[in-house]
Amino acid sequence: MPFLLKSEPDAYSFDDLVxxxxxxxxxxxxxxxxxxxxxxxxxxxxxxxxxNTGKAAVGTATVVSVDAADPKNPQVRIRSGxxxxxxxxxxxxxxxxxxxxxxxxxxxxxxxxxxxxxxYDWLVS
Numbered sequence: 001m002p003f004l005l006k007s008e009p010d011a012y013s014f015d016d017l018v019x020x021x022x023x024x025x026x027x028x029x030x031x032x033x034x035x036x037x038x039x040x041x042x043x044x045x046x047x048x049x050x051x052n053t054g055k056a057a058v059g060t061a062t063v064v065s066v067d068a069a070d071p072k073n074p075q076v077r078i079r080s081g082x083x084x085x086x087x088x089x090x091x092x093x094x095x096x097x098x099x100x101x102x103x104x105x106x107x108x109x110x111x112x113x114x115x116x117x118x119x120y121d122w123l124v125s
Contacts, residue, residue: 002045002120003036004057004104004113005078009050014059017048017080022064025076028111036112037076038068046078047115047123056087057123088123098122 005025007013017023028034046061060081067075093099104113115123 001039002047002115002117003040004047004049004115004123005061006049006051006111006113008052009054010052013050014048014080014083017059017061017078018083020080022077022079025078025112026073030110032107033110033112034072034074036110036114037074038066038071039114040066040076042066045120046081047084047120051111054087055090057084057093058087059083060124084124093123096122 009015012023025037028037040063042063042065044063046063047057048059048061049057061078062081064077064079065075066077093102094105098116098119099105102113102115102119103110
């Protein structure tokens with residue numbers, strides 16, 4: 001299952017991920033977002049979304065490994081992918097029928113959001 005990861009670009013941007021190559025996705029406190037992190041599996045596809053500044057899906061990444069031994073602090077390593085050819089703004093996502101029932105809009109503060117394959121494909125197209 002693909003996921004959307006929200007990041008504040010002034011704290012850690014997609015460009016920072018590209019520069020670093022890999023990172024541990026951490027700093028998550030919300031119980032549902034933590035459950036989504038624990039549910040990730042190696043090789044799953046990710047979309048990085050810039051929240052607050054930009055408010056757009058900007059790039060891709062892949063899950064490298066997941067260590068969920070500590071349920072309150074799962075260690076999810078991700079590897080950078082490519083920038084999106086066309087960033088998808090929050091307004092574009094909201095207007096798309098694909099996101100009508102998405103947690104992205106039902107629980108807007110959720111920082112790790114599961115995506116359907118169709119949503120992922122639309123975001124990266």
